[in-house]
Amino acid sequence: MAILVGHESRILIQGITGGTGRSYAERMVRHGTPLVGGVAPGRGGQTVAGVPVFDTVAEAVEATGADCALSAVRAELALDAMFEAFAARIRLAVLYTEGVPVHDAVRMRAFARAKGGLLFGPNSAGVISPGRANLADIADTAVQPGRIGIVSKSGTLTYEAIDSLAAQGLGVSTVACLGGDPVVGVGYAEVLALFEADAGTDAVVLIGEPGGRMEYAGLEQARRMGKPVVAYITGQHAPAEKRMGHAGAIAGGADVSAPAKLAAFRAAGFVGCDLVTDLGEAVARLV
C-alpha cells in the first residue's frame, strides 16, 4: 500500500508540451506511472510520449477519467492552472512551478480546499509511491519500494533521506513534498494522518525547515499517532529568518527557528536528528 498516488491513479500533466512537461511524460511512461494524458491549450489532438493532449482539463477528465495532475506551467499561469484542475474535479495536484506569487498561492489553496482537493505546492518536488506512481522530480531508479513514509517541504532533502534509509535496507511507501513556498496547499498534519491510516507504512520521516508553524501542526498530529515519527529540521545554523517583518513578529508567536522546532519534537518524546544523513539509522532503530 501507499498513500496519495498509486497504480489506480489516472494522471494528467498540465503543460505537457513544454520542456519540463515533456521530460516528465517520457519518464512516467518509461517507468510505468499511470499517465493518461496531458493538457496544453491549443494543442488538443496531439500526442506526447504516446498519450493524448487535450485543450482543457475538463476535456481530459471527461475523456480519460483523470484524477491527479502534475503541473509544470509558467508561474504566470499557475493560478489559473490550479483553478482549472480543481474545478474539473481533479483530486490531487502537484504544482511543480517555482516563483508563484504568494497571493496566488493563497487563492489556489483556498479553492483546492473548498473543492475537497489536495494541492501539493507551489514549488513542490512532487509525490511518489515507488513502483506505483511517480509525480515527483525523484528518479524512479533512486528509490526502492518499502514501508517508510517521508513528508518534507524540501524536494532535494528527500534524496538524502531516501539514500540514508536505503543504506539501512529500508525502502519507501510514499514521499510527499509539500513545497518550499511560505504558503502551500497541504501541510504535514494531513499527510501524517494518511500515513497513520496506511497499512503499508510502518514509520514516518518528517523533514522541516525554519519559518512558519506548519511543523508544529505536524507535531500535534504526530502525538496522536501510533507509528513512530522521526524528525529532521534543516537550517539548524541558518541565519535568523529575514522574510517576515514587524507584524510577523507578533503573528508568528513562539519561536519558528529550526533549533526550536527540533527541540519541540524531542521534548514531545520523538527522535530528532541533527543531520539529514543520520535519518536512516534513527529509523532503523525504531522499526
Next chain:
Amino acid sequence: MIRLLEHEGKALLARHGIAIPPGALFPALPAAGPFMVKAQVFQGGRGKAGGIRPAEDAAGARQAAAAIGALAIGGERVRAVYVEQRLAVARELYLALQLDRDLGQVVILACEEGGVEIEAIPHERIRRFPVDPLIGLQGHTIAAVARVLGGGGTADAAIADILRRAYNALIAEDAELIEINPLVITADGVVIAADAKVLLDEDAAFRHPGRKSIPDGTAFEEAARALGVIGIEFQGDIAAMMNGAGMTMATLDQVIARGGSIRALVELHGAMARGPAHLAEIVGLMLTLRPRVLLFNAYFQFRNLETVAEGIAIALRAVRDAPPAVVRLRGVNAEGARRILHPLGLFVTEDFDMACLRAIALARGDA
C-alpha cells in the same frame, strides 16, 4: 520580498486614495510647517535612535535633516530624509494587513493603542480578523475592524474607507504586509496614515513591470541576485554551491556540525537551466570572496549534472590561483560529469558527508 521605505510606502498608500501628511524628500520641504523630520531606514527603532525629530520652521527642519542624514541606525546608514507636515494628533491606532503563511490567508490586525512598537503591546489586545480568500474583504469584517479602532464614533466611516483601500492595495500591489502604525485621528477628526511599512512580493514582479528591489544585502549577495541565484555571505572558510533551499541549509548544518565554517552559500534556484556559461559566472562570483575552499554539492535526479560540471570547469580554467575544490556529484549523468571534471584533478565523491569532511580538511590545510 521587497521592502519599501516609509516615503515609498506612503506614496503607494496615496495612490490607493489613503490620506497621508504632506511631505517631501529632503532637501525639498513641504509647503508649510511645523515639521517632522524622519530618517528613511529599514531598521526598526529609529525614533529611539534619534532618527525622528520635530522642527518648528524651515531652518530648524534643515538643521534636523542634516543631523539625521549623518546617522547610522542599527548599523544601517540613513538612506534619505523625509520631511512631513506635523500632525495635531488626537489618537494613535494600529492597523496592519498581513499575509499569514500558516493560515494561508490575509489577516487584519487592529489595536486601539498604536504609535508604539507593536511588540510592546500585549498580545491579547491586538484583534485579528482573517479574510477568507474566496470572498475577500466583506462588509461585516470592515465594520468589525472600524468598531475596534473607531469605537463606534464619528471616525468609523473614515477608518472603514481606509481599510477597504488598504486591502485593495494589498491585493493590487501584491503586498505581503501593509502596516500603518500609527493610523492617526487628528484633532480635526481626520484619519490619516502617519507611518507606513510595506513589503512587496518579488515573485509577482511579472504583474508589476519596473518593480525592483532596493539593494539591502552585501555586494556579493546583490551580485548573486542579479545572476538569478540566492547568495548568503558568512565569515568562514568554505564557499558552497547547492541546488534547493533544503539542500543548502542541510549543507550548512553538515559543515558546521563537522567542525568547519562557511564563507558563502549559493543556492542555484534552478539556474542550471541557463547553461554552463552562466554557472561559470556564478562560480566566478564565489571566487571573488577568496574562500579557502570551494564545495559543490550537486545531487540532481531530474536535471543534468554535466551542466554543473561544465560550469565548474569553465570557471576554474579561467583563473590561475583557484582554491582547492571538492565536488559531490550524485544523480543524472554523474559519470559524464566526473569525466568532464577529471582533467582538473579535483576531489570528486558521491558521498555528501565525505565531501563536507574533505572540504573542512582542505580549509584547515591538512588534506
